[in-house]
Amino acid sequence: MINTAVQDRLDRLRTRFPGCRVVAFADLSTSTVFAASTREKMAQERLDALCDTARTSLCGTLAQSVAQNAFQSSDEPMHALSFDAGSLTCVIRSPASPAEALCCVxxxxTAVAEMIAQGAVVLADLCEEA
Amino acid sequence: MTDGVAEDAVRLRDVLKSLGEAPEETTDKGCKIADEGGAVGLASLLREIEETVLPRQLTFTGGADAQVTAVVVERRILRIGTQDGEMKAAETGEQVAAMLETFCAAASAVRVRRDLLEAEPTSAAAGVSLSDLSPFLSDTADRSAPQIPVEIALAESERYVLALCDARGEGGPRLKGKDAIGAHLQRLEDNLSGGAGDPDNPAPAHRIWIGGPSDPFAILLVTLPQGRIWLAFEPEHLDTCIACWSGVD
Structure with missing residues (x-):
C-alpha cells in the first residue's frame, strides 16, 4: 500500500512544474518503482520501463565511463538526463541513499535546473522517512 | 573543367535565370516572405532572424495593423517592439515568443523590411536566440519552426561551455576550451568510438550527466547522424544548454 505522504510529495512536485508528466520514486538497484505521480494514467509496465531507463542512464556502461574519464571519480553520476525535441527525462539520485532516485518525464x-533542486529536497525527505 | 570554373558557371547560370524572372514585389514595407500568417508566417519570420548576422532592424508587417520590429545581431534579438509601443530589450524567450505569436496570429501575410544599422553594441550573452524561443512557441508553431542547425547550436554553446570535443567528420575529434577537460572528453569519445557506439542506448536522444567529487559539472553527449559532440559545462547553464540542443537532431 502506498504511503499517502509519499504520494502527496510526488504529486506536489509534479504539479509544481506544468510541463511535468511523471514523477516516480524508485529503487535503481532492484528496478522497483515505490510510488509515482502521473498526469495521465500510466500502466505499471511503462513505469517499470522508465525505471530500467533511469538505472541504465545513471549506472550503465556509458555513465560509468563518464564518471571515470570526466568526473575522475569511482562514484556513478548524481543526475542523468536524456532529451530530444519532444520530451525530457531526468533522473535525480539521492546523495544519502544512492540506490534511490526520482525519475521525471x-x-x-520545463525548468529542469529548478526541478532537480526541488526534486533533491523531496528525495531527501523521502529517504529520511524510509 | 576545374571545380572553381564549374562553380562560376553555375553561379552565372543562376544569375541569368534570375534576370529572366519577374522581380520580387517590394514595397515600402519590404518584400513578402510568407503568403499567410499563423504557423507558416512564424516559420518564415524565424528563418529571417536565423539568417541575420549583421546588425539590422527587421520590420515585419502582417496586414493593416499588425507590425513587429526587432533589432537583430548575429541571429539574436536584442530589442523588440510592436506598432503600439516603443522598442524594449528582449529579455526572455517567453516574452519574445508571445509577441511573435501574437503578431503572426493577426497577420494575413508577412512582409519584412531589413534596415542595416550602424555598429550595434552587444555582448555574446545579450538578447534572445531561436533556441531561447523554442520552448515557448506553441506546438503548431514549434513544428513549423526551422530546426536549429548544429553550427548555430555550437556557436551559442561557446558562451558557456568549459570545453567541447567535436567528433564529426574526418580528421579526428576537434577540441576547444580548457585543455584538461577537453582531454577528458577526447577520452570519452575514444572509448565510445572503440566500441559499437552508445552501449546503453541504440537510438539515443541527447544525454547529460552531472557529477564530480567536489565541484560538480555536467557532460553533454550530442548524438547526430554525422557523429558525436561532447560538451562540458557548469550545471548553472543546464536549462540554456537543453534549450540550445533540443532543437538539433
Whole structure:
C-alpha cells in the first residue's frame, strides 16, 4: 500500500512544474518503482520501463565511463538526463541513499535546473522517512 | 573543367535565370516572405532572424495593423517592439515568443523590411536566440519552426561551455576550451568510438550527466547522424544548454 505522504510529495512536485508528466520514486538497484505521480494514467509496465531507463542512464556502461574519464571519480553520476525535441527525462539520485532516485518525464521547456533542486529536497525527505 | 570554373558557371547560370524572372514585389514595407500568417508566417519570420548576422532592424508587417520590429545581431534579438509601443530589450524567450505569436496570429501575410544599422553594441550573452524561443512557441508553431542547425547550436554553446570535443567528420575529434577537460572528453569519445557506439542506448536522444567529487559539472553527449559532440559545462547553464540542443537532431 502506498504511503499517502509519499504520494502527496510526488504529486506536489509534479504539479509544481506544468510541463511535468511523471514523477516516480524508485529503487535503481532492484528496478522497483515505490510510488509515482502521473498526469495521465500510466500502466505499471511503462513505469517499470522508465525505471530500467533511469538505472541504465545513471549506472550503465556509458555513465560509468563518464564518471571515470570526466568526473575522475569511482562514484556513478548524481543526475542523468536524456532529451530530444519532444520530451525530457531526468533522473535525480539521492546523495544519502544512492540506490534511490526520482525519475521525471517532462515536456520541452520545463525548468529542469529548478526541478532537480526541488526534486533533491523531496528525495531527501523521502529517504529520511524510509 | 576545374571545380572553381564549374562553380562560376553555375553561379552565372543562376544569375541569368534570375534576370529572366519577374522581380520580387517590394514595397515600402519590404518584400513578402510568407503568403499567410499563423504557423507558416512564424516559420518564415524565424528563418529571417536565423539568417541575420549583421546588425539590422527587421520590420515585419502582417496586414493593416499588425507590425513587429526587432533589432537583430548575429541571429539574436536584442530589442523588440510592436506598432503600439516603443522598442524594449528582449529579455526572455517567453516574452519574445508571445509577441511573435501574437503578431503572426493577426497577420494575413508577412512582409519584412531589413534596415542595416550602424555598429550595434552587444555582448555574446545579450538578447534572445531561436533556441531561447523554442520552448515557448506553441506546438503548431514549434513544428513549423526551422530546426536549429548544429553550427548555430555550437556557436551559442561557446558562451558557456568549459570545453567541447567535436567528433564529426574526418580528421579526428576537434577540441576547444580548457585543455584538461577537453582531454577528458577526447577520452570519452575514444572509448565510445572503440566500441559499437552508445552501449546503453541504440537510438539515443541527447544525454547529460552531472557529477564530480567536489565541484560538480555536467557532460553533454550530442548524438547526430554525422557523429558525436561532447560538451562540458557548469550545471548553472543546464536549462540554456537543453534549450540550445533540443532543437538539433
Amino acid at each position: 517532462c515536456d520541452p521547456g
